[in-house]
Amino acid sequence: MTTPSPRAFVPFVSVDQMMKLINNVGLAPMMQGICDRIEADFRRWPLFDKTPRVASHSEVGVIELMPTSDGEVYGFKYVNGHPDNTADGLQTVTAFGLLSDVATGYPVLFSEMTILTALRTAATSALAARVLAPKGSKVMAMIGNGAQSEFQSIAMQAIVGIEEVRLYDIDPAATAKCASNLEASGLRVVSCASAEDAIMGAQIITTCTADKQYATILTDNMIGAGVHINAIGGDCPGKTELAGDILHRADIFVEYPEQTRIEGEIQQLAPDHPVTEFWEVLTGTAKGRTDARQITLFDSVGFAIEDFSALCYVREAIEGTDFFTPLDMLADPDDPRDLFGMVKRAAS
The missing domain is CATH 3.40.50.720 (NAD(P)-binding Rossmann-like Domain)
Known part of the structure; x- marks a missing residue:
């Protein structure tokens, strides 16, 4: 089995790594940094794709997708809201998010957003x-x-x-x-x-x-x-x-x-x-x-632009650190046209 090339890896920030990043930067400075990024992105508001969140409602809660793009980077957040979850020892809100390069469509960051959403909301x-x-x-x-x-x-x-x-x-x-x-x-x-x-x-x-x-x-x-x-x-x-x-x-x-x-x-x-x-x-x-x-x-x-801003902040903050894990998420065949051959060779 061949080892994936570096371009097949996507930086992933887990809950544990997010907490370590916050404690390394400091909670107040990190929220200030996210605030600054949100302000900067709001000032270029017309550049962004904008749509109301895509929501799936039920009697007990809601599951939503929140997408946006500034033309160079695409981002989205998956988030739920279930008020009765705490009765079962579960969070009311959980979330994760992703950034992708518009030019290639390749993801460039995958991150927890339950904690990050609390920071960006504040x-x-x-x-x-x-x-x-x-x-x-x-x-x-x-x-x-x-x-x-x-x-x-x-x-x-x-x-x-x-x-x-x-x-x-x-x-x-x-x-x-x-x-x-x-x-x-x-x-x-x-x-x-x-x-x-x-x-x-x-x-x-x-x-x-x-x-x-x-x-x-x-x-x-x-x-x-x-x-x-x-x-x-x-x-x-x-x-x-x-x-x-x-x-x-x-x-x-x-x-x-x-x-x-x-x-x-x-x-x-x-x-x-x-x-x-x-x-x-x-x-x-x-x-x-x-x-x-x-x-x-x-x-x-x-x-969604607030989530985009928070994810962009995290992407920059983890550069040169070990507050992320490289995930093997993207198929990377030697010949981009031979995905089947890649799967076949993995079995041998």
Whole structure:
């Protein structure tokens, strides 16, 4: 049996290698690096292929593919969302992703994305808050203290500069878990008994809940003037977190309207309700926060370009390291026309 040539190998980043890479780079610096890459890619938004994620829904969850390309590199993510998984000791969300060279079609990176998605989601949230939240924001309410909550808190600390995070979850054990994990972060961590308590004094309110239903995590009377809402939990049809009246009071910023109108908070609104695409704010073609009393809402559902950016960051970060495994994924016959002969020779 012949040994595959190097071009037949694809760099693969396993869960273990991703964790080692994060600890080598540092969690906050890595999220800052991903944030910078996302911002750079959003600034060249028109170059990318864009489509709403391809979703297969069931009564218990959703399985999705999220593809995009900038014309030189193609990327996609496979991701699921199954809220009841935790009852069986499983993750609500799991994911993996791939990058390919457009010129040849050959994959150039295969990576876990369960952990990486948490990093890119937090980096995107922090990027939006840095641009849209009140200047000098120091306090964030974190409503929903599941798998995303620590990443969100640390990204907001590193990129926005928050100093206090106020935690609330309907499950006190989730809040205790998050508070414990953030003990050494340098943040002032306050565990709260209600969502109303959590938002007291907060300039940024992040909602991140998992139930696949129309829910009201924030009611209209809870939202005062001048706050920034980072709504990241509403991410499929039939799932929301905010009372509809809040949407009518807020200036709404989204990643890709065609997807957000299907999956985001704005699925509650008329199809022609005005929203601003976040990339336009970054490029200066649209305005962000213009008034101290303005309520800004980042209705984030996660978009393929963010995953593309995160994968590109990882591809560059692993160069010259051992934080990946070469996978023999591609057939590489001596004669490209003789795939059958390659298989036949392997049997001898």
